[in-house]
Amino acid sequence: MRVSKFFLSTLKEAPTEAELVSHKLMLRAGLIKRIGSGLYTWMPLGLRVLRKVENVVRNEMDKSGAVELLMPAVVPAELWQETGRWDVFGPQMLKIKDRHERDFCFGPTHEEVITDVARREIKSYRQLPVNFYQVQTKFRDEIRPRFGVMRAREFVMKDAYSFHANFPSLEQTYQVMYDTYSRIFTRLGLKFRAVAADTGAIGGTGSHEFHVLADSGEDAIAFCPSSDYAANVELAEAVSPTTPRPVPTEAMQKVATPGKHSIEEVCEFLKIPAHRVVKTLLLEGRDGDVVALLLRGDHQLNEVKAGKLLQLAQPIRFATDAQIRTSAGCNAGSLGPVGLNVTTIADRAVAAMSDFICGANEDGHHLTGVNFGRDLPELKEVVDLRNVVEGDDSPDGKGKLELCRGIEVGHIFQLRTKYSEAMKATFLDENGKEQVMEMGCYGIGVSRIVAAAIEQGHDEHGIVFSPAIAPFQLAIVPIGLNRSELVKETVEKLYAELIASGIEVLLDDRDERPGVMFADLELIGIPHRIVIGERGLKDGNVEYQGRKDDKATAIPLQNIVSHIK
Ligand code: ATP
Numbered sequence: 183m184r185v186s187k188f189f190l191s192t193l194k195e196a197p198t199e200a201e202l203v204s205h206k207l208m209l210r211a212g213l214i215k216r217i218g219s220g221l222y223t224w225m226p227l228g229l230r231v232l233r234k235v236e237n238v239v240r241n242e243m244d245k246s247g248a249v250e251l252l253m254p255a256v257v258p259a260e261l262w263q264e265t266g267r268w269d270v271f272g273p274q275m276l277k278i279k280d281r282h283e284r285d286f287c288f289g290p291t292h293e294e295v296i297t298d299v300a301r302r303e304i305k306s307y308r309q310l311p312v313n314f315y316q317v318q319t320k321f322r323d324e325i326r327p328r329f330g331v332m333r334a335r336e337f338v339m340k341d342a343y344s345f346h347a348n349f350p351s352l353e354q355t356y357q358v359m360y361d362t363y364s365r366i367f368t369r370l371g372l373k374f375r376a377v378a379a380d381t382g383a384i385g386g387t388g389s390h391e392f393h394v395l396a397d398s399g400e401d402a403i404a405f406c407p408s409s410d411y412a413a414n415v416e417l418a419e420a421v422s423p424t425t426p427r428p429v430p431t432e433a434m435q436k437v438a439t440p441g442k443h444s445i446e447e448v449c450e451f452l453k454i455p456a457h458r459v460v461k462t463l464l465l466e467g468r469d470g471d472v473v474a475l476l477l478r479g480d481h482q483l484n485e486v487k488a489g490k491l492l493q494l495a496q497p498i499r500f501a502t503d504a505q506i507r508t509s510a511g512c513n514a515g516s517l518g519p520v521g522l523n524v525t526t527i528a529d530r531a532v533a534a535m536s537d538f539i540c541g542a543n544e545d546g547h548h549l550t551g552v553n554f555g556r557d558l559p560e561l562k563e564v565v566d567l568r569n570v571v572e573g574d575d576s577p578d579g580k581g582k583l584e585l586c587r588g589i590e591v592g593h594i595f596q597l598r599t600k601y602s603e604a605m606k607a608t609f610l611d612e613n614g615k616e617q618v619m620e621m622g623c624y625g626i627g628v629s630r631i632v633a634a635a636i637e638q639g640h641d642e643h644g645i646v647f648s649p650a651i652a653p654f655q656l657a658i659v660p661i662g663l664n665r666s667e668l669v670k671e672t673v674e675k676l677y678a679e680l681i682a683s684g685i686e687v688l689l690d691d692r693d694e695r696p697g698v699m700f701a702d703l704e705l706i707g708i709p710h711r712i713v714i715g716e717r718g719l720k721d722g723n724v725e726y727q728g729r730k731d732d733k734a735t736a737i738p739l740q741n742i743v744s745h746i747k
């Protein structure tokens with residue numbers, strides 16, 4: 183590519199609204215242009231970088247066995263109403279009406295759409311497992327769009343959704359995705375860490391986030407260097423500062439009968455990861471134990487699940503008719519695996535929980551309590567990390583904790599049957615029996631990665647791109663292009679030769695002052711630079727300088743192509 187035919191639009195100074203170094207450099211290098219709050223145009227140079235990231239992601243997803251499709255960005259409300267998320271997703275969802283006044287949203291994520299595809303297309307266990315993915319524009323009306331494409335409103339995400347006949351199959355694909363993500367971020371040249379994470383508004387059970395390590399990151403991560411323990415500090419934040427853990431009553435502390443079923447069994451039955459359980463109460467009743475679980479959700483949403491644990495039935499069964507009333511005026515549990523989301527702030531959920539305890543006492547039921555973390559110390563993940571400081575013991579007991587900051591670039595979830603059950607995505611198993619599909623979902627912030635990579639790769643001169651995502655691999659800078667026939671001829675020949683050997687070359691044919699050309703090429707982060715002038719050519723040399731090198735070295739012209747490769 184010749185600069186004269188391309189479109190560079192670099193700036194000397196970054197607009198003042200940019201705070202983060204990556205945002206400043208993306209604007210100065212002319213990778214993006216702001217159109218409105220959280221809305222950006224990817225300029226030709228930036229688009230080349232975005233596509234590089236996208237292609238690495240796509241290539242590794244394909245290698246993992248996932249299959250690409252493309253869903254509509256605009257989604258009918260009906261699908262979201264089926265799962266109830268139309269009402270609970272909140273103001274991040276951009277809702278739109280068509281000319282017939284029908285409701286739609288610009289998809290912030292696509293679980294509902296893909297589940298609709300799956301329930302229509304998948305009938306038999308023979309079609310499972312399958313992992314669909316797309317690379318698509320999402321819209322989230324972020325409360326504070328900032329840092330350019332790092333937290334935009336419109337952004338590019340790779341989102342994948344897997345469907346399975348059983349849980350072990352989901353676990354297998356989850357591991358494949360975990361490994362695939364690790365390969366993707368390694369190929370992109372990023373320093374990253376996978377951490378245990380909360381499931382937020384997407385829901386489901388087990389979950390990991392992938393963070394690019396950077397001091398400017400919005401997330402805090404606690405990790406243990408001598409083991410593989412790492413968690414987003416947010417993981418424990420749903421037990422928010424305004425939500426004190428309920429103080430165990432005297433009766434609870436006695437733990438008179440340690441329950442007929444372990445909490446793991448209950449969690450397994452309810453398809454809840456044990457680490458989400460903040461508080462468990464077992465109430466012994468005449469016709470069976472009643473169990474209530476207070477679960478960590480995201481900041482606004484805690485869940486109380488409650489139900490009757492029938493002692494006689496094996497495996498555990500939850501009565502589907504009983505309902506437990508709370509003074510909060512809502513049912514703490516519609517029973518069965520679905521439970522009821524108490525869309526209330528976290529402390530109201532706790533209040534519901536304590537009312538539940540009182541109610542049981544009045545009924546004369548014998549109360550036993552299981553205090554999570556005390557009675558079940560082996561489940562280490564519920565550790566309140568909010569007040570953790572460097573040097574605290576790691577929850578896995580294998581060393582001391584350290585803290586760092588990260589940028590969330592990927593997030594994988596075991597959704598289990600949250601969506602498939604609500605939307606009746608079923609299949610026939612080997613015995614011709616109808617079963618609900620297990621699901622996983624896997625997101626990567628493709629456009630955010632560009633900003634995150636620049637947070638990690640820059641110096642005082644500008645961006646330092648890793649070769650995997652640089653817009654061009656090499657720049658040729660001719661000195662006196664229009665004054666020297668020798669320079670012109672050499673440059674043209676080398677340019678053609680480099681292109682023929684598959685190298686992406688940017689030829690700076692502007693014939694500007696060398697300082698101007700050098701500054702631009704350093705700013706936009708091209709990994710390799712060759713300067714060609716008459717003086718060097720007289721000795722048969724050109725000057726080579728890598729983007730991270732302190733100074734240039736003279737290299738014989740005839741060796742330069744092999745030197746670059
Ligand atoms: P965050 O915690 O940063 O708000 P999230 O947890 O809401 O992200 P997910 O629902 O997990 O995001 O979406 C998958 C990926 O999409 C994230 O890991 C992130 O890389 C990317 N992403 C999410 N929101 C944005 C945004 N506003 N701008 C750019 N990328 C985003």
Ligand code: MG
Pocket residue numbers: none
């Ligand atoms: Mg978010």
Ligand code: MG
Pocket residue numbers: 382590
């Ligand atoms: Mg997050």
Ligand code: MG
Pocket residue numbers: 382391590592593
């Ligand atoms: Mg996330």
